Structure formats: structure tokens, C-alpha cells
Amino acid sequence: MSEAAMLNRHLATAKPSATYRMIDRVAARRETGAKIISLSAGEPDFDTPAHICDAAISAIRAGHTRYTQVAGLRPLREAVAAKFRNENGLDVSWQDTIVCSGGKQVIFNALAATLNEGDEVIVPAPYWVSYPEIVSLCGAVPTIVSCGEHTGFKLTPAALEAAISSKTRWLILNSPSNPTGAVYSRDELAELAEVLLAHPHVLVLSDDIYEHLIFDGATFHTLAQVEPRLASRTLTMNGVSKAYAMTGWRIGFGTGPRWLLDAMEKLQGQQTSGACSIAQHAALAALTGPQTFIEMARGVFQQRRDLAVRMLNETPGIRCVTPGGAFYAFASCKGLLGQTTPAGTRLETDEDVAIALLEECNVAVVHGSAFGLGPYIRFAYALDTDTLRIACDGIRHFVDALTD
Ligand code: PLP
Numbered sequence: 001m002s003e004a005a006m007l008n009r010h011l012a013t014a015k016p017s018a019t020y021r022m023i024d025r026v027a028a029r030r031e032t033g034a035k036i037i038s039l040s041a042g043e044p045d046f047d048t049p050a051h052i053c054d055a056a057i058s059a060i061r062a063g064h065t066r067y068t069q070v071a072g073l074r075p076l077r078e079a080v081a082a083k084f085r086n087e088n089g090l091d092v093s094w095q096d097t098i099v100c101s102g103g104k105q106v107i108f109n110a111l112a113a114t115l116n117e118g119d120e121v122i123v124p125a126p127y128w129v130s131y132p133e134i135v136s137l138c139g140a141v142p143t144i145v146s147c148g149e150h151t152g153f154k155l156t157p158a159a160l161e162a163a164i165s166s167k168t169r170w171l172i173l174n175s176p177s178n179p180t181g182a183v184y185s186r187d188e189l190a191e192l193a194e195v196l197l198a199h200p201h202v203l204v205l206s207d208d209i210y211e212h213l214i215f216d217g218a219t220f221h222t223l224a225q226v227e228p229r230l231a232s233r234t235l236t237m238n239g240v241s242k243a244y245a246m247t248g249w250r251i252g253f254g255t256g257p258r259w260l261l262d263a264m265e266k267l268q269g270q271q272t273s274g275a276c277s278i279a280q281h282a283a284l285a286a287l288t289g290p291q292t293f294i295e296m297a298r299g300v301f302q303q304r305r306d307l308a309v310r311m312l313n314e315t316p317g318i319r320c321v322t323p324g325g326a327f328y329a330f331a332s333c334k335g336l337l338g339q340t341t342p343a344g345t346r347l348e349t350d351e352d353v354a355i356a357l358l359e360e361c362n363v364a365v366v367h368g369s370a371f372g373l374g375p376y377i378r379f380a381y382a383l384d385t386d387t388l389r390i391a392c393d394g395i396r397h398f399v400d401a402l403t404d
Contacts, residue, residue, distance in 0.1 A: 029358060036364055037364070038364040039388075042382075044382050051290065052285045056249075064278065064281055071099060071268075079284055080287065081097050081255070096255050098261045104130060106237045109264035110205060110235050110264055111170065120140065121168070124155040124173070126371040126372050128178045144372055145160070153177065169202070171203075172205045173204060173206050176323075177325075178210065179368070182323065182324065189226040193223060206222050208222050212243040249283065251283040304388055307381075307389065309323075311389070329381060331376060331377050340403050340404075350376055357377075366378045
């Protein structure tokens with residue numbers, strides 16, 4: 001038997017995450033001594049706030065180092081429920097919550113607990129790279145719905161209606177979005193909800209992980225709040241990774257119908273069990289302690305967004321709409337295609353542009369087609385403004401040196 005034949009057939013065909021591939025490429029370039037500025041990582045560059053780290057250290061010293069309940073420590077689940085009630089207007093008690101090892105495990109648990117071979121999951125593109133891969137790993141089929149710049153990279157009610165079939169099990173919504181930073185307004189969610197109300201067999205995963213990174217004074221809305229009649233079939237997912245600069249702590253959480261949460265808990269119980277006890281204590285401190293970090297981070301990210309979008313738009317051949325949230329700018333690089341770099345590479349695709357930027361300009365980005373829409377480049381601007389300015393200047397010089 002070949003090695004490939006020994007693998008699970010869904011895993012054998014799964015693609016490694018394009019963002020991790022870029023991280024590997026960056027590491028390989030750095031090993032050669034190159035000084036790379038990475039605009040490819042999907043995480044805040046801030047340190048986790050001190051009071052959260054202190055809570056983790058206290059948890060260790062207090063001996064909170066044992067297994068916890070699979071669905072999470074009760075005080076944390078109570079804090080999660082309070083967060084959903086107070087910030088999102090959801091009618092949630094602690095039993096309606098689950099804590100997992102990162103937001104990604106919430107998503108994985110939900111999909112693995114519900115999908116069967118041949119089921120369909122609607123994934124608006126551009127999408128976070130893991131959605132279609134997780135769907136495929138579960139033996140189901142991602143129904144990719146292309147959402148171009150003309151709709152602000154957002155799913156329209158008509159496109160949703162057209163994508164729903166009798167096999168559709170889930171719709172995945174992500175606002176603010178990775179990779180575009182697009183934010184759905186209350187009205188836009190209400191229009192999608194209208195469509196969903198007519199299709200009671202469709203569950204909805206609302207990935208709200210970038211909730212707090214929303215700019216220009218806009219208000220965040222989530223589907224189950226906008227249309228409470230959908231709450232009984234919506235999994236609202238969130239976590240501490242992006243809001244509190246805690247990507248390495250691996251704590252995510254969700255709320256949804258109890259039958260779904262029970263199934264997710266059952267699955268998690270045979271997989272990772274409860275999330276790390278120390279990280280759960282840290283997440284509790286994050287949710288119940290001072291929230292000043294969130295305001296600070298939002299202000300800083302908005303300034304960086306303004307800088308990055310302005311400098312990218314001043315670069316001939318690159319065009320970028322202003323994103324409303326997250327820390328990504330999704331810029332068209334169509335104007336660069338067909339040109340040749342100083343090292344002699346002809347740029348045919350957005351991936352060529354991303355690789356050339358790394359090899360010739362020492363700036364790491366991820367190409368849009370990895371997220372299901374080209375020719376675009378995703379710039380993650382989670383970097384201090386001086387470094388960001390150096391990166392954007394470098395991109396400008398690189399572009400100025402291209403030849404037809
Ligand atoms: N959802 C989106 C859209 C993301 O971009 C990410 C992380 O990059 C996650 C979920 C996963 O978050 P976590 O790090 O908590 O697993």
C-alpha cells in the first residue's frame with residue numbers, strides 16, 4: 001500500500017494552509033539572512049495584557065493545572081454567557097456555551113459534529129482559508145460563492161438564495177472578514193436573514209472572531225441578534241485570540257442550540273478534552289477584567305489601516321478599498337500583471353506577485369487566490385507604523401522598477 005493510500009482520503013487531498021505556507025517561505029528566506037517584513041501573519045503584534053498573563057501565573061501557582069470539564073470551567077462559561085448577553089444581546093445562559101482550544105476548534109467541532117458525506121456548506125469567497133478545508137476534511141462539499149469588490153466582498157441575498165440547495169447544511173458568515181476586512185451592516189444581515197428564514201434546514205456559523213476590530217465608530221452586529229428567530233440554528237463563535245492579543249493561548253468559545261453544543265462537547269471529549277486550564281483562567285481574566293486594551297488596539301489598528309490603504313493606493317497598479325474592520329487590506333494587483341520584475345520574473349498571477357514581493361522586496365504577503373479570489377493581495381497590517389511605512393515604501397520601489 002502506498003503511503004498516500006494509508007491516509008484518510010479527505011486528508012490526503014487537503015491543502016496545507018496558504019498562510020502557513022507563506023510563514024514557512026518567510027522562515028526559509030530568513031534562514032538565508034534576508035531581513036523580511038511580514039505582512040502575512042493573522043495575529044495582533046501586541047503582547048497579551050499584563051493582567052491576563054498575571055492571572056495565568058496565579059492559576060499555575062494556585063494549582064489550577066488539572067483537567068477541566070470538557071465544555072470549559074463554569075466561571076469562564078458564565079463570563080462567556082455574560083459577554084454574549086451584554087455585547088451581542090443574545091439570550092444566553094452558561095449552559096448554552098462551549099469553550100474550545102481556539103476559535104478554530106469551535107468551527108471544527110461544529111462542522112465535524114454535523115456534516116455527512118456529500119453535504120454542502122456555503123462559503124462566501126474571499127474566505128478564511130480553513131473554512132473550505134475543514135468542510136472537505138469532514139467529507140462535505142464547500143459551495144464557494146464568489147463575492148467581488150462590487151458588493152464590497154459581501155454575500156448578497158440573491159447570491160445566497162441561488163447557492164442554497166436541499167443538501168445545504170451550513171452557511172458560514174465572517175464579519176469583520178479575514179481576508180477583506182469587510183463588515184456586514186445590520187441591514188445587510190437582516191436581508192440575508194430574510195432568505196435564511198425561508199430555508200429552515202440551513203444552519204449558520206457566524207464567525208465573530210474580529211468583532212472588536214471595527215473602525216470609524218461603526219457598530220458590530222451578529223446574525224442571531226439581528227434576527228432572533230435564527231438563534232435556534234445559529235452557532236455564534238468568538239474567542240480571545242484577536243481581541244486580547246491571545247493567539248497562542250488557544251481559547252475560543254461559542255453559543256448555539258443545546259443539541260449542537262452537546263454534540264460538539266461529545267466530539268471534543270474524545271479529542272482534546274477541555275481547553276488548557278491555565279489558558280482558561282487567562283481568558284476569564286480577559287473577559288472579566290479591564291477592557292481598555294480593546295479600545296487602544298482598535299485605535300492603533302485604525303491608524304495603521306489608514307496609513308497602509310493610503311500608501312497602497314498611491315502605488316501604481318495596486319488599488320485598495322478601505323476595509324471596515326479586522327487588520328487586513330485586500331488590494332487588487334491586477335495592474336501589475338503582465339509586467340516583469342528586475343530579477344526577470346513575469347508576473348502572471350497574484351501568487352507570482354506575492355512570491356516576487358518576498359524574493360525581491362523582502363515583504364511577505366498572501367495572494368488573494370489562496371482565499372478564493374484573485375488577482376488580489378492580502379496585506380496584514382498588524383505591525384508598528386514605522387515598519388509598515390518601510391514595507392509600503394519597499395512595495396512602491398518594487399512596483400516602480402517593473403517593466404512592461
Ligand atoms: N476565524 C477567522 C476568520 C480567523 O482569521 C481565525 C484565525 O486566524 C480564526 C477563526 C481562528 O481563531 P483562533 O486562533 O482562535 O483559533
